[in-house]
Amino acid sequence: MTLKIENLTGGYFGTTVLKDVDFTVNDGELVGLIGLNGAGKSTTIQEIIGLLTPYQGQILLDGLSIREDAETYRKKIGFIPEQPSLYEELTLREHIEVTALAYDVAPEVAMSRAEKLLKTFRLSDKLDWFPANFSKGMKQKVMIICAFLTEPSLYIIDEPFLGLDPLAINDLIDLMLEMKKTGASILMSTHILSTAERFCDKFIVLHEGRVIADGDLAALRVKFNLPEASLDEIYVALTDESWQAHG
Numbered sequence: 672m673t674l675k676i677e678n679l680t681g682g683y684f685g686t687t688v689l690k691d692v693d694f695t696v697n698d699g700e701l702v703g704l705i706g707l708n709g710a711g712k713s714t715t716i717q718e719i720i721g722l723l724t725p726y727q728g729q730i731l732l733d734g735l736s737i738r739e740d741a742e743t744y745r746k747k748i749g750f751i752p753e754q755p756s757l758y759e760e761l762t763l764r765e766h767i768e769v770t771a772l773a774y775d776v777a778p779e780v781a782m783s784r785a786e787k788l789l790k791t792f793r794l795s796d797k798l799d800w801f802p803a804n805f806s807k808g809m810k811q812k813v814m815i816i817c818a819f820l821t822e823p824s825l826y827i828i829d830e831p832f833l834g835l836d837p838l839a840i841n842d843l844i845d846l847m848l849e850m851k852k853t854g855a856s857i858l859m860s861t862h863i864l865s866t867a868e869r870f871c872d873k874f875i876v877l878h879e880g881r882v883i884a885d886g887d888l889a890a891l892r893v894k895f896n897l898p899e900a901s902l903d904e905i906y907v908a909l910t911d912e913s914w915q916a917h918g
């Protein structure tokens with residue numbers, strides 16, 4: 672799956688947030704979307720999943736735009752939001768069933784995929800519980816399970832590590848790497864740069880709604896003349912206003 676964002680300008684009614692954003696997530700790539708608070712990461716994600724409509728430019732999934740075929744476009748994406756959003760009146764089992772229905776996954780296939788995921792995230796004994804009453808981390812795990820059981824070709828994950836315990840973070844990373852091997856692409860926004868540095872194939876650095884850097888760690892080190900620097904150090908240098916002024 673290839674996600675192509677071309678010259679995207681967009682935002683909220685009356686407010687332009689993203690300016691001429693351009694980047695690609697290729698087949699089997701895990702890409703980190705990084706930037707300061709307010710840089711435009713969540714806005715970019717909302718444009719990709721179709722909650723916002725670009726003012727200019729386009730977003731293509733394997734060449735398909737949401738305008739051409741919204742249902743096919745949406746089914747290609749598994750989205751894990753920063754804040755878990757769950758149905759008050761549905762049990763965990765029913766969340767799995769509703770997700771399977773929405774993504775046209777046969778119920779028995781969904782349940783067999785879910786069983787593996789429930790075991791991984793230690794929720795197997797909670798199938799008949801109501802996730803609305805779960806802890807923050809457990810709710811996040813439900814969102815992860817629902818996204819992964821559809822086996823989409825593109826995962827969009829907003830701040831995946833917040834609220835997860837260290838075991839769950841490792842399990843989620845393992846799952847992402849497993850899906851990547853099958854050719855799925857992943858775009859993940861995160862502030863946890865040390866983890867991003869270890870696992871992402873490349874980085875898109877957003878600053879004030881613009882892409883100020885795009886590439887793997889080696890390319891960023893060369894581009895900004897910071898040999899040996901960590902992603903954290905490069906990032907601090909990139910977002911430094913004096914660098915912006917003279918860079």
Ligand SMILES: Nc1ncnc2c1ncn2[C@@H]1O[C@H](COP(=O)(O)OP(=O)(O)OP(=O)(O)O)[C@@H](O)[C@H]1O
Pocket residue numbers: 683684686688706707708709710711712713714715
């Ligand atoms: N619903 C909205 N209406 C108007 N402006 C918004 C809305 N949501 C976000 N913004 C603005 O868009 C800009 C980018 O916000 P966004 O949430 O995309 O940043 P972010 O990079 O995801 O930040 P964070 O790291 O804090 O999650 C900010 O200036 C914010 O005030």
